[in-house]
Amino acid sequence: MDDLKKFIWNMPKAELHLHIEGSLEPELMFALARRNKVEIPFATVEEVRDAYQFSNLQDFLDIYYQGMSVLLEEQDFYDLTFAYLTKMHEQNVIHVEIFFDPQGHTDRGITFATVIAGITRALSDGLEKYGITSNLIMSFLRHLSEDAAFATLAEALPYRDRIIAVGLDSSEMGHPPSKFARVFEKAKAEGFLAVAHAGEEGPPEYVCEALDLLKVDRLDHGNRALEDAALVMRLAESQIALTVCPLSNYKLAGVTDMRAHPIKKMLELGLKATVNSDDPAYFGGYMNENFEAITESLNLTKEEILNLARNGFEASFCSDTEKQAMISRLEAYGA
Template sequence: MRQFIEGLPKAELHIHIEGTLEPEHCLELANRNGIALQHNTPEAIVRSYDFNDLPSFLSAYYSGMQVLLTEQDFYDLTCRYFQKAASEGVVYAEVFFDPQAHTSRGVDFETVISGIHRAQKDARQELGIESGLIMCFLRDMSAESAMEHLHMSLPYKHWIIGVGLDSDERDNPPSKFAEVFIEARKHGFRLTMHCDVNQQDSLLHIRECLDQIGVDRIDHGVNVLEDEELCLDLVHRGIGLTVCPVSNHYVVQSFTSDEIRSLISKGVKVTVNSDDPAYFRAYINENFQVLAEEGDFSQQEIVQLTKNAFDIAWLSDDVKAVYLKKLENYVASFSSSVVI
């Protein structure tokens, strides 16, 4: 199963580029930019990742990104993610970035997006990985700030495929940003929002995503299983979930493998992703592997999860068909090469 997972051509739809900042790279950038860190070895940084819920994770996440200052920093960060992703069989990725977390530190929007975009172009040419960029708003900041950053993005909108909503969910419902997302839709952006696991008012937030915002996708969202009508709505509307098993384990002490299997059985287009892999110490293959080991997922279930990701990716039908054929060919080739 491990060999099968490693070679599987994959789409990753829930990856925060700032969450791919590995400890070694964090120290390298701190040295380059003259920033003093609290911890001075990779091992010490990893030991500091003592989080067991969303707020404690976010504290470490925002602290780490202080070393990202220049266009070259964002280019290097994104290149390293694509190199790792290519080694794990990712052929297409939709990457989140959090501009407010940088502009609030005095880093220009242009600096952030130019570095990321340049890395996307190089990844396409050198690694064969296609990608799209999703701009996320921080829900614990104001709707006015989100709107301001939406307007900042418009000169670069040909580089951005959609907008999302992340960060601390408590007292920050989707409806807080309704006007921002209406405006984003007018400019042609696709829409997604985080509805993290076991957060306050999870079901209400999922319902707002569907009925008030009209999202194209939901990130996380496994609490939908608590409401059969919500599950049926997701299936009816063809809205997929981008689930992250290892990060779920940090937040709710479960890989949510039972929930993922239930979602598959109900026909929800659930997918597997790595979220913030440098912090959770697991990229996409490790996320699939924990389902195979802890959840005893079959090859058929692993393939269905992979197919779902291409199905709900923000790609044209023609391009999706190419990736799905690649997946079909891999499965057929792998099966025929197995000696029984």
């Protein structure tokens, strides 16, 4: 292992953009299908892994929602989440903020209570066993209606103490943030923080809508914001964080050459960019693999790597005291 790779692997990190359903490894999908007697169109784990090959967002979403079909019981959501936390412990990730897609489950007849019970029980055990702190973010599926999002928000209210923020994910094109402005206004009034996917596929205008209409506290992806100089200046001045997902960008062809990935330029422009894995089981890598990919492709220095990690802690939804404790760990490591 070369020095920089070793440095990345041992460095304390936070992950802020992770879809828990997107951490469903082929082995676990296959095991849950057998346990729950769910028919899937794959005879072996290798066939599942082969199906995890795609070239655009929609092809990915098709297999992503198919994979969800094996998640039925509270224990399934526990096993999924705890497997992810075990991986994070191995990669020296000390804080995670994970998305879950309740509509992807409630629309299949799984109760909201079942989903959140399994996930939060695993997060609690992850804290106890691994010392990993966490926050949970509930995402609305943007290809569904505003009414459906309002219904999901109503279902979430009894669990306000377990959910820190609402988010917006799924296919971006044709579903601008403005479609959910009223839902986010209601969520904010109920005390939730807000994030939204914008500028992954969608134009810079979607980023502006997320800022102005959804009043997001953090921006997920945001790559295409670089196409608008005034927007870049605004993001730099406000220091609103971008949760960038390098391997995801490459796998979905938003970036066709990792040497052209915009994250180094984001740092140079003064943007608060962070590194995340998005849907690691499908995109070929967790946190360390994402850091490695950009370090190798963009010739990042140790200082740039540490800056990205520090941004992750600073951009988290932790208290100032918790942030400072994590940053102190990072600074001690860097020294």
